[in-house]
Amino acid sequence: MKDIILEIRKFILSRILGRKYYRTGKCNACGKCCTKIYVKHYKHVIQDEEEFKKLQFLHRFYTYLRVIDKDETGLVFECTNLDPLTHKCKIHKNRPGICRRYPQEELFSMGGALSDDCGYKMEPIIPFKEVLEKAERKKNKKFSFRLMK
Numbered sequence: 368m369k370d371i372i373l374e375i376r377k378f379i380l381s382r383i384l385g386r387k388y389y390r391t392g393k394c395n396a397c398g399k400c401c402t403k404i405y406v407k408h409y410k411h412v413i414q415d416e417e418e419f420k421k422l423q424f425l426h427r428f429y430t431y432l433r434v435i436d437k438d439e440t441g442l443v444f445e446c447t448n449l450d451p452l453t454h455k456c457k458i459h460k461n462r463p464g465i466c467r468r469y470p471q472e473e474l475f476s477m478g479g480a481l482s483d484d485c486g487y488k489m490e491p492i493i494p495f496k497e498v499l500e501k502a503e504r505k506k507n508k509k510f511s512f513r514l515m516k
């Protein structure tokens with residue numbers, strides 16, 4: 368039964384929502400994803416504090432963030448709602464949707480990655496081996512078609 372539910376979930380994610388990954392595991396509340404955050408707006412990662420201040424009017428999540436660093440990717444933020452002692456979110460029940468949905472596939476498209484401590488894993492819906500086999504079958508099909516001609 369568990370396998371069927373997983374297959375249905377994978378089907379909906381890939382065929383209806385166009386996803387390539389599905390999420391497994393669960394949050395172990397390590398708090399790592401709340402301590403090194405980049406903000407991407409449209410196609411670029413925020414580099415400038417003045418630009419970020421304007422973004423804070425757009426979404427309440429941004430009002431929680433504080434700049435802690437800047438690196439080659441852009442400004443690095445941490446969330447002020449993270450309790451530094453317990454590593455727990457102080458507004459857990461009312462946290463924004465962006466935090467509830469973390470981690471999402473978009474993380475990879477933004478150049479991000481899960482922390483090593485994260486209890487979640489993002490698994491490809493179609494295993495890489497299967498993608499290769501499919502490509503190989505397609506290649507062979509084309510080849511035999513040419514022979515028949």
Ligand code: SF4
Pocket residue numbers: 400401431446447448449450455456457458459462463466
């Ligand atoms: S609101 Fe809570 S869950 Fe979201 S980034 Fe801040 S501390 Fe983390």
Ligand code: SF4
Pocket residue numbers: 393394395396397398399400401469470482484485486487
């Ligand atoms: S990094 Fe992963 S395990 Fe840690 S708090 Fe974030 S979602 Fe949970």
